[in-house]
Amino acid sequence: MTVTKDTVLAALARIRMPSGRDLVAEDLVRALLIESDSRGDQVRFVLEAPTPEAARGMESVRAAAEAAVRALPGVAQVSVVLTAHGPAAKPAAPSLKIGGHPTPQAPGQTGPQRVAGIDRILAIASGKGGVGKSTVSSNLAVALARAGRRVGLLDADIYGPSQPRMMGVSGRPESPDGKTMIPLHAHGVTVMSIGLLLKEDEAVVWRGPMLMGALQQLLGQVAWGELDVLIVDLPPGTGDVQLTLCQRTHLTGAVVVSTPQDVALLDARRAIDMFAKLKTPVLGLIENMSSYICPSCGHEAHIFGHGGVRAEATKLGLPFLGEIPLSLDVRLAGDAGTPIAAGEGPIAEAYATLAQRLIDGGMA
Numbered sequence: 001m002t003v004t005k006d007t008v009l010a011a012l013a014r015i016r017m018p019s020g021r022d023l024v025a026e027d028l029v030r031a032l033l034i035e036s037d038s039r040g041d042q043v044r045f046v047l048e049a050p051t052p053e054a055a056r057g058m059e060s061v062r063a064a065a066e067a068a069v070r071a072l073p074g075v076a077q078v079s080v081v082l083t084a085h086g087p088a089a090k091p092a093a094p095s096l097k098i099g100g101h102p103t104p105q106a107p108g109q110t111g112p113q114r115v116a117g118i119d120r121i122l123a124i125a126s127g128k129g130g131v132g133k134s135t136v137s138s139n140l141a142v143a144l145a146r147a148g149r150r151v152g153l154l155d156a157d158i159y160g161p162s163q164p165r166m167m168g169v170s171g172r173p174e175s176p177d178g179k180t181m182i183p184l185h186a187h188g189v190t191v192m193s194i195g196l197l198l199k200e201d202e203a204v205v206w207r208g209p210m211l212m213g214a215l216q217q218l219l220g221q222v223a224w225g226e227l228d229v230l231i232v233d234l235p236p237g238t239g240d241v242q243l244t245l246c247q248r249t250h251l252t253g254a255v256v257v258s259t260p261q262d263v264a265l266l267d268a269r270r271a272i273d274m275f276a277k278l279k280t281p282v283l284g285l286i287e288n289m290s291s292y293i294c295p296s297c298g299h300e301a302h303i304f305g306h307g308g309v310r311a312e313a314t315k316l317g318l319p320f321l322g323e324i325p326l327s328l329d330v331r332l333a334g335d336a337g338t339p340i341a342a343g344e345g346p347i348a349e350a351y352a353t354l355a356q357r358l359i360d361g362g363m364a
């Protein structure tokens with residue numbers, strides 16, 4: 001890591017609000033997180049405005065904050081989310097306005113609840129961003145559908161929803177009754193993404209409880225129909241969304257995706273610890289970007305090392321579910337909206353084997 005929290009805060013302290021005070025003096029910076037990998041440092045933080053109205057007028061401040069941090073040496077990526085305090089919304093009849101507060105559990109309800117019509121829910125998690133969690137989620141969903149399962153895919157990666165692109169779906173979901181959202185369908189999978197409910201390039205203005213409300217709505221207010229399994233693509237890391245999902249919803253379990261690098265494994269271990277604390281079973285680990293097979297000469301190289309995730313699974317006494325090689329075709333397929341598992345070839349077969357393993361184990 002080359003930048004530190006102090007360096008980032010010092011840069012943010014140079015950004016003035018209309019009041020004349022700076023962002024740090026106004027105490028608006030929350031959840032500052034710095035992650036590093038071979039590309040450089042990735043910095044994420046939240047700017048919490050006092051009211052939704054104030055937040056709406058702060059887009060230029062958000063952009064200036066992003067630019068100031070991006071200009072710091074070593075910073076490769078910056079994500080700044082604008083949120084707002086506001087009067088607490090009353091728990092009300094379901095509304096399609098995404099991002100309301102989560103409804104409290106009904107009296108007498110304790111512990112995680114099942115979602116009607118959905119037999120199993122698998123959360124796909126990763127300790128750090130960029131390890132291919134969303135890619136694995138979409139491909140696994142497609143492979144399970146090809147194996148004859150009724151599959152749903154919920155993109156709960158609130159800060160970076162990528163399933164619309166990866167599954168090739170677009171357009172705002174319809175809601176004929178104003179209460180339930182009709183999901184989209186692609187490659188045999190029923191799909192809903194928080195990304196479909198936001199306008200393109202819209203700054204996300206919501207705060208912690210709203211995220212949880214949004215997740216609850218996506219689970220409960222989408223007409224999923226009867227599903228054998230719902231795959232939930234979680235945001236990376238161990239934040240509020242993961243916590244709420246595990247505490248409120250009965251999960252069959254979590255599958256943790258990691259690359260074989262030590263740093264990724266370190267974060268994966270943190271995610272596994274979190275699930276253990278929340279008593280969510282970890283069904284197994286997947287190694288993504290495992291080996292690289294040169295398309296021209298067939299030579300196999302281990303760019304991020306190889307076998308680290310299998311070794312970690314053995315060490316922790318968890319099942320190792322399989323490995324997916326690093327391949328340009330995987331990325332191109334994801335970018336083009338048709339996951340590689342929808343076609344033929346060795347990687348589609350690897351996903352089919354992975355899917356079959358989950359089906360045989362009663363997990364999907």
Ligand SMILES: Nc1ncnc2c1ncn2[C@@H]1O[C@H](COP(=O)(O)OP(=O)(O)OP(=O)(O)O)[C@@H](O)[C@H]1O
Binds near residue numbers: 126133135136328331
């Ligand atoms: N096996 C693979 N081979 C080549 N490229 C891959 C592979 N898996 C994922 N990628 C590419 O790596 C990038 C990151 O993948 P993806 O978005 O799935 O990661 P993620 O863990 O979900 O990230 P985030 O949590 O930040 O959303 C994408 O461009 C994707 O196409």
